[in-house]
Amino acid sequence: MSADEPATTPRRTSLTGRAAILALVVCVLAISLAYPLREYLSQRGEIGDYRAQVLAQQQRVTSLQKANARWKDPAYVKEQARERLHFVMPGETSYIVLGPHDSSDPNARQDPQLQTDDRRPWFTDLWHSVEVAGR
Numbered sequence: 001m002s003a004d005e006p007a008t009t010p011r012r013t014s015l016t017g018r019a020a021i022l023a024l025v026v027c028v029l030a031i032s033l034a035y036p037l038r039e040y041l042s043q044r045g046e047i048g049d050y051r052a053q054v055l056a057q058q059q060r061v062t063s064l065q066k067a068n069a070r071w072k073d074p075a076y077v078k079e080q081a082r083e084r085l086h087f088v089m090p091g092e093t094s095y096i097v098l099g100p101h102d103s104s105d106p107n108a109r110q111d112p113q114l115q116t117d118d119r120r121p122w123f124t125d126l127w128h129s130v131e132v133a134g135r
Contacts, residue, residue, distance in 0.1 A: 070076045081087040088094040098121065 078087075086094055086096060100119075
C-alpha cells in the first residue's frame with residue numbers, strides 16, 4: 001500500500017443482528033395475524049349478509065301479517081269472491097265476456113283472471129287434459 005491511498009476499512013453492513021431479529025419477529029407477527037384478520041373480515045361480511053336476510057324476512061312477515069288481517073275482514077273476503085270467483089249477490093246479474101275485447105288500442109290489457117297467457121280459459125285446458133287422459 002502506498003501512502004497516497006487511504007486505508008480501507010471493512011465496510012460495515014447496515015443490517016445488524018438485532019435488526020434482522022426484529023425484522024424476523026415483525027414478519028412472524030404479520031403472518032400469524034393475517035389469517036385471523038382475514039377470517040374476522042369475512043365473518044363481518046357474512047354478518048352483514050345475514051342481517052340483510054333477516055330484514056327482508058321481517059318485511060315479508062309484516063306483509064303477510066297485513067294480508068292475513070285483510071282476509072279477516074268480511075268485506076274484503078266478499079270483494080275478493082266477487083272479483084276472483086265472480087260471485088254475485090242474490091238478485092244481481094253477472095255478465096262475463098268470453099271473446100276478445102273490441103278495442104282500438106292494441107296495448108289494452110285484458111283481464112288476467114279471465115284468460116291465461118295463451119288466451120284460453122282455464123276450463124279449456126282442464127277439458128283437454130280430461131280428453132287426453134281418456135285416450
